[in-house]
Amino acid sequence: MSANITIYSSPYIIITKRDDGYYIQSLKKGLSIDEFQKCLNSHPEIKVTNFAVIKNALVLAPQDPRKFASAKERISIEVSGDELRAYITVNVGPQEILGTEIIKEVVLELNRKGVVYGIKKDVLLSLVAGKTVLIAEGEPPQNGSDSKNRLYQIKEAKPEIKEDGTADHYDLNLINMVQVGEWLGEKIHATSGKEGKTVYGNPIKPMPGKDYPIFFDRKTVKAVEEEGKTTLYAMRKGAVYFSGDSIGVSNHLELSDNVGVKTGNVDFDGYLTVKGTIEDNYIVSTTNDIEVLGEYGVGSCKEINSREGNIYIRGGIAGKGKTVIKCKKNLYIKFVADAEIICDGSVHVGFYCLNSNIIAKEVILESLKGQIIGGNITADIRVLAATYGTPSEKRTNIYVKGFDRVALKDSLDNLTEEIEQLKISMNQYKQQISIFNISDAGKSRKSEFEKLNEVYNNIRAELQAKEETRKNIAGYLKVKGEGEITILKKAFPNTYFEIKRIQKEIQTPVLRTSFYYSEGTIKEL
Template identity: 45%
Template sequence: MIYEILYSNSYIQLIRKDDGFYIESFRQGYTLDEFNQVLMDFPQVKITNFLALKKAITNAPQYLIKFGDVRDRVEVEISSDHLKGYITLYVKESELVGAGLKQIISEISEALQKKGIVYGIKQDVLIMDLKPKVKILIAEGKLPVNGENSKIRMYEIKEPKPEITEDGTVNHYELNLINKVNKGDWLGERIDATPGEPGKSILGEIIPAKPGKQFPLLYDKQSVEEVYDPEKGITTLIAKKTGAVFYRQDVIYVYDCLEIEGNVSFDTGNINFDGFVNIRGSIDDNFSVEAKNDIQVLGAMGVGSVDKIYSRDGCIYIRGGIAGKNKARLYCKQDLYTKFASECTIECEETVHIGFYAINCNIKAKQVIFESAHSRIIGGNIDAEIKVIAHEVGNLAETPTNITVQGFNRKELKEKFDAINKSIEEINEQLVEFKHKIAVYAGSEKLTEQQEFDYRKITRQFQEVKETLRQLQSDRKKYLSYLRTKGDGEISISGRIHGNTTLTIKKISKRIMNDIRGPVTYYLMDNELICE
């Protein structure tokens, strides 16, 4: 057995044996602080029994008592995730210079090798930052970099909103109602998810990265196709045919769009089409156009005494205006937009937007909105459910002009609005549940046949619920606009009301005999017609 006296004075003796460190005390009068000063020269002493050490010093004399173990000169610690390695040097500071430093570096390398640390060793630390009894970061692994999710960009359909230009010479009323694309046009793209970059532990273990999620492209395979570029990792959606872009349940479609380059005339005959109709010219007198979806007439001259223009489910846009000659009839399920209207009949289940004027027209809609700051209603009958907004009504010749607002039940409207909000909240909660379920399936590396079936079913239900939410949000926007109407029905005129104009709200009428300068708003409150 090795028996080495490391230190001795008249009070104590410090001895090293094979199994550790011992102390022997001869007489009292020595302190623990003094002993600690001695230990500064013996950094490899690791105290394991402090009570024994204290007893030997304070209750001297005491025969050999073991109080410590031998430390490694280089202690290595590895973090639980194997990403960091630390060393603590139990050597004298004098050993960290000159030839001693080379020896310590050799010992460190050997200790790291024994622990299996082979990656991320900080060589600069070995040269510059070694200190005794200090925990030093000596090796650091590389964290994996998770892959990025796929990025999807799709064709955007903007909400129809008229642009009005009044420059004193030409008045323009521009609107893009039909989102038309040609065969081969871009409809969307997806940049592939990335696999990520694996990491590495200080033990040389590969730490796999979590790949990004590849989100699906939702498109109608009959009208849209995808083209993949493996070099760029981009999937592009293109139109398989010329038509109108349309979304349903987040799925992009290219609907059939009948394109008339000139006029609807004897060359084309009457049009009845199950899709969108885009007419670059006009519609000749006595001809008719019917369509399931939007109808757009882009000719600068507008239309005249057509037979009828009928959109069963969509909107109508007449860029140049309507000069109906007391014959033209127009109907649409949604909104109607036109530069002007003259001597025609318009029926619309939503809002009629007119740029500049209406002369001797019969118009029936939920709302009738005149867009221009100089708009006019001259003659005819305007019949709205919610409100009518214009600049000027009537003319100096006092042409008889009638504006009627049927009015609405605000309480019932508010109840419907609240019900829509409640439904939106419930659907949002459903969407959270659907997203959670979809994430569980999407995160699985391999699905059984039944799980694949369930995954597709849940995804389809998710899209259906999203479509319901989109429709509810659209309805909420409309109802919010209705509820901002004053009273139970509103007629708002910003400029002037001429004589021989009759305003009616919920069967309560007011005959205007003399000009009234605006702005003025009439509305019904508690069955009383109020003007402010």
């Protein structure tokens, strides 16, 4: 026969514990629901299963003993789905929770459930009856960090004009020179991460970081493996260049004196720095950028030609009607007099352009001392200078071919789409490369890896070229109308302007204005 244990007694009700659950007997009316709830709160081990029995006992008292609850599990342990947290609820009476025996019982139950790691001892010593608390916490894995690449930064070719009242300087860093052993970049290797652990003591594997390769020309750049890092150093003196994301050191010829009798004409496949000048009647031709750093520039040399790059002449040109300058990209000169210039990019002149014939996308004299005097200037997009012509009314001709703004805008939109597609394609190849474990690869796999790199770099190089073109077109579209001539200070009479074959002869001085083509006519702003 089962034993009845009275766990609560009052003039109104008696609650007893039997083998099959808890029973309530009401003796008389008068006990409210709230007062009964206080009784239940002091006995967290009771789990109500029939609220109707409680209601009848209180409202229809007296009532015979009837079952209204079952016993809760004394110690309930729940583990989170990721197995990183374990929660415990101790369902015992207020007196029992204060004893040391319950702690032993909890420890045994944790062991029985396999919860052995990250047990919180402070929580174990301060258990609260009926309250669910975090009793154990595992350690989440620390995922590895991706590799990080840092490379030598090519300085943007941008002329700096200094006008200090005593001397005019026109400075530009065009060629990025390095010496043997100079730093070119580094790759901080990806890390494997740190293992975590569940409350069951099981290891949790971390996600290793992605390994992105660092690209370089193995003939001119060496990689030195250090702890957790690969560092790139120049293997020769030369000019830094990028092909896609691959860094290299190109051929660079540095002449400490002049191009002249000692050197003869120069035709060089690479970059050229002339610290002196180019003497009269000599020719200089290169594949890449040319710097002429002599303070006084060049005189009547025959020709300077950069087939694929830029040209910078620090001291300017006094061509005496003999000198021809050709370049694929941009030309930067302090001044130009009596010379012919053919440039696929923009011509930037520091201070004056005298009696010269120039053909370029843009001709820009940004200094407030900038003057165009005589000669013929032909630009596709715009011409900008402070002063045009002279008080003596020397004939000065400025032609702007102009452009179709709608067609140029369409070209920009198409280019933007092509760039986005190239970026998607490039990222796809980058992902393939990042998961390629070259250290475990055989010969055929290494060949596949090299092909991936080659395709990636070709896409990157194409992307860079298109981004440069997009930048240029976006700049052209900032021009007013469809061709512009800007006067920062003054245009003198006998200056001839033509934009999109519409002519404007300056007959009286014109101050600070812009002429531009719009809707079939030249407008002024």
